[in-house]
Amino acid sequence: MEPKDRLAHFAVTIISKDRPGIVADTTEVLYRLGCNIEDSSCTMLGGDFAMILIVTHEKPFSKSRLGDEFKALQERTGLAVHLRTLHEDEITHAKEEGELCLISVYGSDQPGIVYRVTRALADRQINITDLNTRLIGTKEEPVYVLMLEAYLPPGMSVDETSAMLEELRRELKVEIGVRTITPVSL
Amino acid sequence: MPEQKILLYPHPILKKPARTVERIDEEINSLVTDLIDTMRAGPGSVGVAAPQVGVSLRLCVVDVSASRHGKENNHGLMVMINPEIIASLGAASMREGCMSVPDYTGDVERATEITVRFTNGAGEPEEVVASGFEAVAIQHEMDHLDGILFLDRIVSLKTGLFRRKSYK
Numbered sequence: 315m316e317p318k319d320r321l322a323h324f325a326v327t328i329i330s331k332d333r334p335g336i337v338a339d340t341t342e343v344l345y346r347l348g349c350n351i352e353d354s355s356c357t358m359l360g361g362d363f364a365m366i367l368i369v370t371h372e373k374p375f376s377k378s379r380l381g382d383e384f385k386a387l388q389e390r391t392g393l394a395v396h397l398r399t400l401h402e403d404e405i406t407h408a409k410e411e412g413e414l415c416l417i418s419v420y421g422s423d424q425p426g427i428v429y430r431v432t433r434a435l436a437d438r439q440i441n442i443t444d445l446n447t448r449l450i451g452t453k454e455e456p457v458y459v460l461m462l463e464a465y466l467p468p469g470m471s472v473d474e475t476s477a478m479l480e481e482l483r484r485e486l487k488v489e490i491g492v493r494t495i496t497p498v499s500l
Numbered sequence: 501m502p503e504q505k506i507l508l509y510p511h512p513i514l515k516k517p518a519r520t521v522e523r524i525d526e527e528i529n530s531l532v533t534d535l536i537d538t539m540r541a542g543p544g545s546v547g548v549a550a551p552q553v554g555v556s557l558r559l560c561v562v563d564v565s566a567s568r569h570g571k572e573n574n575h576g577l578m579v580m581i582n583p584e585i586i587a588s589l590g591a592a593s594m595r596e597g598c599m600s601v602p603d604y605t606g607d608v609e610r611a612t613e614i615t616v617r618f619t620n621g622a623g624e625p626e627e628v629v630a631s632g633f634e635a636v637a638i639q640h641e642m643d644h645l646d647g648i649l650f651l652d653r654i655v656s657l658k659t660g661l662f663r664r665k666s667y668k
Contacts, residue, residue: 414595495595496595497595497596497597497605498546498567498569498594498595498596498597498633498636498637499542499543499544499545499546499597499598499599500545500546500547500596500597500598500599500636500637500640500641500650
């Protein structure tokens with residue numbers, strides 16, 4: 315068997331009212347079960363804390379085993395857990411070849427900023443890898459900020475991407491910046 | 501001399517301060533050739549430091565002239581023996597990756613302009629004022645001489661784009 319085939323992969327999503335100890339509680343369960351955390355991203359959102367983890371365990375290992383352990387934690391602390399078994403094609407990810415860029419969007423709050431911008435990107439095969447949004451400003455003048463990182467398809471330039479978003483800039487009256495953040499190899 | 505294998509973290513030499521080069525002899529000359537060959541062989545590589553090939557000496561090579569970020573502003577190939585930064589200016593962050601720490605990148609803040617004093621490959625003292633990407637590359641390679649990896653200098657998580665609100 316290939317090394318990857320020996321491992322069962324799961325996506326674990328946790329969301330909880332924020333407090334110190336959520337990460338420790340969650341990873342204690344995983345540690346006791348002998349699971350490895352392969353990749354994870356966790357952040358505070360509003361008054362909640364959200365965790366997404368890709369975990370592995372030597373086969374045979376069932377999702378219900380994981381579920382039973384988390385159920386106890388769920389009952390004790392009230393955090394919400396969602397588990398999903400990952401399939402073969404979800405485990406490996408292709409190496410991206412295009413330019414990595416950061417797109418910043420901000421302006422007066424209005425419905426549809428995230429939708430309109432991300433639809434424009436999706437229609438051009440621009441693949442978002444990270445995204446976060448925040449409502450700032452005052453009650454009288456709320457300002458919406460959207461920051462995302464995305465891979466452009468090979469051959470597409472930052473300038474082209476910026477020009478392509480010009481119509482949206484005018485229509486939504488928001489600032490949209492596109493700049494390269496392709497890592498430098500040293 | 502052939503290119504050398506780049507050591508990967510957790511090789512302990514990568515976290516160890518390197519020794520000063522006392523004398524430029526045949527051994528140092530051949531190490532310089534190896535470092536240049538290794539840099540040219542690495543895809544998109546713009547610099548290699550001696551500890552990365554397993555030699556704990558204060559020596560690195562930098563050449564950003566073929567890279568997209570450095571082609572407009574560079575000093576070509578530089579062999580830097582016992583380099584020292586004697587002045588630095590400004591700060592900017594760039595997303596860096598390192599051949600010794602594959603599959604990971606992070607935003608690192610570096611001075612935007614530096615004055616470096618070093619002994620060159622011919623054994624002569626030299627002083628260079630570097631800016632932009634060349635300055636970043638020199639600072640990254642020189643960090644290797646002190647056992648510092650870019651991981652030690654990451655200034656923000658990639659999602660930490662703006663300061664968090666405080667939630668009541």
